[in-house]
Amino acid sequence: MSHADxxxxxxxxxxxxxxxxxxxxxxxxxxxxxxxxxxxDMMANHxxxxxxxxxxxxxxxxxxxxxxxxxxxxxxxxxVEGNILARPDFGALDYGIxxxxxxxxxxxxxxxxxxxxxxxxxxxxxxxxxxxECGLLPIxxxxxxxxxxxxxxxxGVVLDSAEEASLLRDxxxxxxxxxxxxxxxxxxxxxxxxxxxxxxxxxxxxxxxAAMATGAKLLHxxxxxxxxxxxxxxxxxRRPYGLMEWPALxxxxxxxxxxxRY
Numbered sequence: 001m002s003h004a005d006x007x008x009x010x011x012x013x014x015x016x017x018x019x020x021x022x023x024x025x026x027x028x029x030x031x032x033x034x035x036x037x038x039x040x041d042m043m044a045n046h047x048x049x050x051x052x053x054x055x056x057x058x059x060x061x062x063x064x065x066x067x068x069x070x071x072x073x074x075x076x077x078x079x080v081e082g083n084i085l086a087r088p089d090f091g092a093l094d095y096g097i098x099x100x101x102x103x104x105x106x107x108x109x110x111x112x113x114x115x116x117x118x119x120x121x122x123x124x125x126x127x128x129x130x131x132x133e134c135g136l137l138p139i140x141x142x143x144x145x146x147x148x149x150x151x152x153x154x155x156g157v158v159l160d161s162a163e164e165a166s167l168l169r170d171x172x173x174x175x176x177x178x179x180x181x182x183x184x185x186x187x188x189x190x191x192x193x194x195x196x197x198x199x200x201x202x203x204x205x206x207x208x209x210a211a212m213a214t215g216a217k218l219l220h221x222x223x224x225x226x227x228x229x230x231x232x233x234x235x236x237x238r239r240p241y242g243l244m245e246w247p248a249l250x251x252x253x254x255x256x257x258x259x260x261r262y
Contacts (some may be wrong), residue, residue, distance in 0.1 A: 024072035046101035062095035117194035139142025
């Protein structure tokens with residue numbers, strides 16, 4: 001994307017702490033990566049990130065911008081009640097936030113203080129698996145990481161805060177949730193960790209659908225082996241997710257288009 005293709009927004013860097021600015025860069029990068037890996041839904045869906053050192057504040061996308069054009073300065077800062085705390089001047093476009101995005105993300109940021117980032121997607125694979133009664137099957141090594149994934153029954157477009165309690169109950173203290181008849185959701189202690197969870201969850205859904213589409217009998221793995229594999233993915237047995245690949249992903253984005261940093 002050339003400079004001419006970007007919205008003419010004034011930089012928010014001088015209006016932020018260094019910690020918030022870094023959070024903005026990481027979150028903008030995550031939007032670009034979700035688009036790059038084919039997981040965006042035009043301007044629908046949201047990725048949010050907690051603002052370091054500012055209790056109850058988080059960053060989210062302006063409703064009207066494509067994932068591929070999100071920048072650090074274009075992100076809107078809101079509180080867990082949905083009040084806008086800071087945003088750039090969008091001129092005549094006057095972008096705000098999407099209520100459905102706030103309800104889901106605000107509820108999680110309010111209740112899960114261990115969570116820095118929340119990612120929600122409507123991918124073709126995620127939506128398809130969300131509509132299957134069997135849900136996500138542990139038929140690949142990658143999918144075995146999600147042996148204890150949560151499920152949340154569809155209650156309509158998420159506009160009512162009354163759904164927050166059941167959403168939080170179904171997510172529990174986990175990192176991944178299938179929103180039945182809807183899509184996927186992951187959370188992480190960092191933006192990189194949340195992206196790692198979503199990238200692997202998406203791969204798990206795509207591989208399951210590809211296997212099912214052949215019509216051949218699925219090869220299932222013994223429950224004890226699935227459990228052992230799942231345990232190998234837990235924090236006590238490995239480094240935090242996203243730690244190694246996030247710097248490399250940022251370098252990749254810099255080679256493609258460093259505009260996310262502005």
